[in-house]
Amino acid sequence: xxxxxxxxxLSIVPIAEGRSSYNGLLVMVFITxxxxxxxxxxxxxxxxxxxxxxxxxCGFSDATPAAQYSGVSFxxxxxxxxxxxxxxxxxxxxxxxxxxxxxxxxRIELHDLVWSGIYAPIADAVGFLSTRLxxxxxxxxRQYLSLVFATLVTLLLVLAIWS
Amino acid sequence: MVVISDxxxxxxxxxxxxxxxxxxxxxxxxxxARLVRRQGASVFQPYRDLLRLLRxxxxxxxxxxxxxxxxxxxxxxxxxxxxxxxxxFATGLLFNWTADLIAIVxxxxxxxxxxxxxxxxxxxxxxxxxxxxxxxxxALAEPAMLLIVFCLALVAGSTQLSTVSHxxxxxxxxxxxxxxxxxxxAVHGGDRRERAHPGRQPGHAPRTHHGA
Numbered sequence: 001x002x003x004x005x006x007x008x009x010l011s012i013v014p015i016a017e018g019r020s021s022y023n024g025l026l027v028m029v030f031i032t033x034x035x036x037x038x039x040x041x042x043x044x045x046x047x048x049x050x051x052x053x054x055x056x057x058c059g060f061s062d063a064t065p066a067a068q069y070s071g072v073s074f075x076x077x078x079x080x081x082x083x084x085x086x087x088x089x090x091x092x093x094x095x096x097x098x099x100x101x102x103x104x105x106x107r108i109e110l111h112d113l114v115w116s117g118i119y120a121p122i123a124d125a126v127g128f129l130s131t132r133l134x135x136x137x138x139x140x141x142r143q144y145l146s147l148v149f150a151t152l153v154t155l156l157l158v159l160a161i162w163s
Numbered sequence: 164m165v166v167i168s169d170x171x172x173x174x175x176x177x178x179x180x181x182x183x184x185x186x187x188x189x190x191x192x193x194x195x196a197r198l199v200r201r202q203g204a205s206v207f208q209p210y211r212d213l214l215r216l217l218r219x220x221x222x223x224x225x226x227x228x229x230x231x232x233x234x235x236x237x238x239x240x241x242x243x244x245x246x247x248x249x250x251x252f253a254t255g256l257l258f259n260w261t262a263d264l265i266a267i268v269x270x271x272x273x274x275x276x277x278x279x280x281x282x283x284x285x286x287x288x289x290x291x292x293x294x295x296x297x298x299x300x301x302a303l304a305e306p307a308m309l310l311i312v313f314c315l316a317l318v319a320g321s322t323q324l325s326t327v328s329h330x331x332x333x334x335x336x337x338x339x340x341x342x343x344x345x346x347x348x349a350v351h352g353g354d355r356r357e358r359a360h361p362g363r364q365p366g367h368a369p370r371t372h373h374g375a
Contacts, residue, residue, distance in 0.1 A: 011260075019321040023261040027244065027270075030258065035240035042217060049220035056224070057287030069283055069291030077299035 072108070079108075087111055169257040176256060177247040184246075185209035224285045234281035238274040245270040250328045263322040264312045268305065275301050 012022040042048075055061050076091075083089030092107040139147070189206035196203025223231060245267045248259055262270070275297060282294035312322070319327040 019326075020263040020265070020323055021260045022263070022266060026258065026261040027266065030244045030247075030261075031237070031240045034243050035236040038236050038239055046217040047220050051220055051222050052225055053222055054225055055227070055285045055287050056289075058289040060289065061287050063286075067288060068286050069288055069295070073288075073291065074283075074295045074298075077295050078302055081299060081303070 083110065087113065172253050173247070173257045176250075176252050177243065180246045180249075180251055181243060185213060227285050230277075231281050231284045234277045237277050241270045241274040241277075245274075248324060250324055254325050254328050256325070259323070259325050264316060264324060264327065265309070265322055267324075268308055268312055271308075272301065272305055 012024075013020075060067075079089050080091075088109075088111045090109045092109065094105040094107070096102045096104065186206060186209070189204070189209045192208075193203045193206050221232070248256070248262050248267055250256060250259065279294040279297045282290040282297065284290070315327055316322040319330045321327065
């Protein structure tokens, strides 16, 4: 068993101490100490000079906010990897020819397959059935009474035959 | 009160892991070169590279914040702590009760998180490309790594690393390789902080993910 077993200060033991235990404060202290040690060693023995220069954007450093990475662009690789199969995600880029003053457009198309595959057919079936059954609301008195009579006879027959 | 020898053992294990990580990198490069019939650089070349890079000055963009300056050290420290928890040369380490296998995966993930943040710090789209690729690889590789962790834990009956290492027949070479490779990558990555952009060198692209 480890040397400090049995000390309850700020440790988390989910199931049993032999299975797993955590102490986040110690891990954070560990990380801070090693980072400070690395900073000290590098600054003291190697170099602590700092030089500022312009940002390098691989030749495309456009400082406008429109050229920065947004959430949509950050998620683009994941969308392409997972979304192509699971959500039928497609990117449509409309790039006007040079000289045209229209802006370029990016359109992202996503389909919820669970909705369109499971929920929507059930909803459509319920709608279809209710539209057909809605005719029951527009019958005459004679048709209603016939309906009641036929239902009664059917149920009595069922009762008689079943028992 | 902790025994002094326990502290010394933990410290020596951490130092050994740190000092031997570039050797593993050099060994892998040598084998890769020999497999394509090249001579390849010496196995100690990463040490020379590191010494050369450490002596360089830091170059920061004009609009880079404190996060960009701090990220290499945090990444290095997080991965070094994760490597220090893996019982590479000694089991029963002093602080192995503070974190288990799942927390090690989380430490590597938090190092990757800071790397992705630093990529977007300057605001150029090139850094954004690097960060979005980094998190895409994370979304693919970290569930795989967690599955391996769970397999190990199922076999050993616990996620505590010292317990796992005591089970006979459990092959820890893969996990140790992950920890060492992660530590080597952190040492390399931390000493490329002087690059003004946080993206990858083109040749580093296949090695960006913490695969198993």
